[in-house]
Amino acid sequence: MKNLISMRDLSKQEILHLMEVAAKIEAGDIVPEMKRKVAALLFFEPSTRTMFSFDTAMKRMNGQTIIMSGTQNTSAKKGESFADTLQTIAQYSDIIIMRSPVEGSARLASEIVDVPVVNAGDGANQHPTQALLDLYSIIKTQGKLENLKIGLAGDLRFGRTVHSLAQAIAKFGAEFKFISPKFLQMPQYIKDDLSEQNIKFQEFVEMDGNIDDLDILYVTRIQKERFADPEDYEKVKGSYILEKSMLSNVKDNLKVLHPLPRVDEISTDVDDTEYAYYFPQAKNGVYTREAIIHILLGGE
Amino acid sequence: MSVKQIKVNAIKNGTVIDHITAGRVLKVIDILNINDNNSVMIGMNLNSRKIGKKDIVKIENRELSEQEANSIALISPNVTLIIIKDFEVTKKVELQMPDSIEKLIVCPNSKCITNSDEVTSKFKIDSISKTVRCHYCEKKYSLEELKIKI
Numbered sequence: 086m087k088n089l090i091s092m093r094d095l096s097k098q099e100i101l102h103l104m105e106v107a108a109k110i111e112a113g114d115i116v117p118e119m120k121r122k123v124a125a126l127l128f129f130e131p132s133t134r135t136m137f138s139f140d141t142a143m144k145r146m147n148g149q150t151i152i153m154s155g156t157q158n159t160s161a162k163k164g165e166s167f168a169d170t171l172q173t174i175a176q177y178s179d180i181i182i183m184r185s186p187v188e189g190s191a192r193l194a195s196e197i198v199d200v201p202v203v204n205a206g207d208g209a210n211q212h213p214t215q216a217l218l219d220l221y222s223i224i225k226t227q228g229k230l231e232n233l234k235i236g237l238a239g240d241l242r243f244g245r246t247v248h249s250l251a252q253a254i255a256k257f258g259a260e261f262k263f264i265s266p267k268f269l270q271m272p273q274y275i276k277d278d279l280s281e282q283n284i285k286f287q288e289f290v291e292m293d294g295n296i297d298d299l300d301i302l303y304v305t306r307i308q309k310e311r312f313a314d315p316e317d318y319e320k321v322k323g324s325y326i327l328e329k330s331m332l333s334n335v336k337d338n339l340k341v342l343h344p345l346p347r348v349d350e351i352s353t354d355v356d357d358t359e360y361a362y363y364f365p366q367a368k369n370g371v372y373t374r375e376a377i378i379h380i381l382l383g384g385e
Numbered sequence: 386m387s388v389k390q391i392k393v394n395a396i397k398n399g400t401v402i403d404h405i406t407a408g409r410v411l412k413v414i415d416i417l418n419i420n421d422n423n424s425v426m427i428g429m430n431l432n433s434r435k436i437g438k439k440d441i442v443k444i445e446n447r448e449l450s451e452q453e454a455n456s457i458a459l460i461s462p463n464v465t466l467i468i469i470k471d472f473e474v475t476k477k478v479e480l481q482m483p484d485s486i487e488k489l490i491v492c493p494n495s496k497c498i499t500n501s502d503e504v505t506s507k508f509k510i511d512s513i514s515k516t517v518r519c520h521y522c523e524k525k526y527s528l529e530e531l532k533i534k535i
């Protein structure tokens with residue numbers, strides 16, 4: 086693995102290897118040493134959480150970070166080309182971690198520079214480290230990735246996270262329940278991809294009553310702005326809020342995941358239940374990102 | 386000069402591209418980037434036993450390689466490439482859809498880097514499903530919805 090740009094580039098074997106390394110790092114069986122190594126965090130679009138997670142990962146390994154965040158710092162305004170900016174940053178750093186609203190920019194970056202590039206999100210396209218930390222959270226709580234029953238709820242149309250996760254876990258065989266308002270359903274091209282792989286899925290418009298047979302319930306936020314009429318939003322939003330009362334008949338091993346930040350789609354009374362896993366999931370992100378950086382910089 | 390005449394006009398040396406889907410010949414010429422020194426004859430809406438109606442183009446004094454011509458398959462399937470030398474057909478092949486294509490296609494995704502930066506567009510082609518996938522933004526499109534860059 087030279088770069089991490091897209092989940093589409095990863096084989097099942099590479100994914101499992103990465104999970105294994107993340108687990109070893111978490112357990113302290115691998116202690117990566119990044120002294121004198123510098124990671125450049127180029128965030129052409131702000132994302133505090135993802136940036137902190139990478140920053141933490143690098144620092145836990147005794148590495149350093151240089152950070153460019155927001156659009157005001159980009160050289161674009163000075164007329165420097167994207168290629169020149171990257172070439173220059175590559176002289177200072179051992180690895181480039183990049184987020185941008187422009188789709189395909191991480192792939193292009195990886196073709197320009199010699200140091201490894203990690204895609205930390207490129208518009209609506211890919212966010213592979215999120216998908217990998219989600220997989221890590223799943224394998225850690227379920228003991229496997231194969232043949233799980235997975236519910237994806239909320240905005241399934243615009244949610245890059247749920248797209249990547251669905252495609253990634255489909256490689257291991259899975260059964261899906263898609264729970265969303267009609268106009269925020271999973272896009273047809275993802276459903277086609279799944280059908281081609283003989284992956285079963287069903288679609289629902291209500292969370293309540295449709296989660297009892299799940300191993301994983303992955304909740305995402307529905308943004309009010311997606312609705313043309315704010316009243317329509319008020320009408321449906323209740324159907325996609327997870328309440329503690331809905332959890333009375335669920336499976337013991339159910340874990341509720343959420344990419345965070347949460348607004349109100351998971352009621353806070355769920356937090357104390359054994360099913361809530363969204364905060365540990367964020368912590369898993371650090372181990373997963375350590376593993377990614379470790380492997381890309383030549384670790385086993 | 387009537388279409389009928391063009392159809393039968395032979396060329397001494399050059400390339401004939403036959404069985405072009407009717408109505409697409411001008412796009413084919415755009416793709417081929419034919420320079421001003423070559424005489425080009427086109428025929429449109431000719432009767433064809435093979436495909437019903439067809440377009441045809443004859444380019445004098447230029448020998449196209451299969452590689453150069455393969456991208457025509459993107460906009461017109463079952464095209465035949467014929468090389469003429471001294472009025473004789475020296476080569477006749479059906480063009481194959483290439484595996485990938487650079488430059489020629491504009492990515493329909495406005496958020497794609499190829500539309501905002503100085504980057505050569507690059508697509509992988511799936512000839513079975515007749516779809517292409519952008520190498521950069523990874524979006525998949527059917528061949529029908531693509532714009533050819535000129």
Ligand SMILES: [Zn+2]
Nearest residue numbers: 492497519522
């Ligand atoms: Zn594109």
